[in-house]
Amino acid sequence: MPPFEEISARPLDPRLLQLSGISRAxxxxxxxxxxxxVAKRNEILALLDGVDLQKANQVFSDVRALKLDLTFAIGGIKNHEIYFAHLGGGGGDPDGAFRVLVERDFGSVDAWRSDLRATAMAARGWAWTAYDRDEGRLFNYLGDAQxxxxxxxxxxxxxxxxxEHAYFLDYQTDRASYVDAFFENLDWDAVNGWIASYSIPS
Known part of the structure; x- marks a missing residue:
């Protein structure tokens, strides 16, 4: 197995320090x-590089423990990189290709936003709008961990x-107000750029 390459965290976009309703702190x-x-991803991969593969076991083994925690670390990286990359915009209603998809698959922007808000209130960790390539449409999904x-x-x-780490400093337990602030800061150019770069038909 070739040695893994360490990665570095993406720098914090200065625009994110001036969000509406989400503080710099x-x-x-x-x-x-x-x-x-990111640091834990690098650390776990270094440990996996020397693990005894012959001792792999589903009840307990170093391979199982490290592989399980690797998914948590990498999930945390990918989720947060999307999160930070599409904040810093003017929010409001989506435009462009994303709006076309939303109106087609949810009926209206308000219906999409209401469904994503409810998904976020029901989730323990994440709510996503994702394009399902098998069904050829958008869905709002929830995740309870990274x-x-x-x-x-x-x-x-x-x-x-x-x-809670995303909003507790600003809103304590008022998740709904944080979700409203999230919508106010979305950058639709970033979202539409992903639709183009991933060749998602709209």
């Missing part, structure tokens, strides 16, 4: 958490972090 703390996922409820062959386009 909250964003900086949140970004440090993401940096921790590494739970993946939907294969689906491309996330909106990633809403509803772990």
């Amino acid at each position: 909250s964003v900086e703390a949140h970004h440090r958490l993401y940096q921790g996922y 590494n739970t409820f993946p939907v294969w062959n689906a491309t996330p386009l909106v990633a809403l972090d509803v772990y």
Whole structure:
């Protein structure tokens, strides 16, 4: 097995320090958490490089423990990179290709937003709007941890972090107000750019 390459956390976009309704302190703390996922990914892969594969066992083994925690670390990296990359915009209603998809698959922007808000309120960790390539449409999915409820062959386009770390400094237990603030800061150019780069038909 070739040696793994360490990765570095993406830098914090300065636009995220001036969000509406989400404080600089909250964003900086949140970004440090993401940096921790990157560090743990590197650490776990280094440990896996020397693990005894012959002792792999589903009840307990170093391989199982490290592989399980690797999915949590990498999930945390990917989820947060989407989250941070599509914040810093003017929010409001989506436009462009994403709006076309939303109106086609949910009937209206309001119906999509209401469904994603409810998904976020019901989730323990994440809510995503993703394009399901098998069904050829958008769905709103929830996840209760960084590494739970993946939907294969689906491309996330909106990633809403509803772990308490995302909003507790600003809203304590008022998750609903944080979700409203999230919508106010979305960058639709980023979302539409992903639709184009991933060749998602609209």
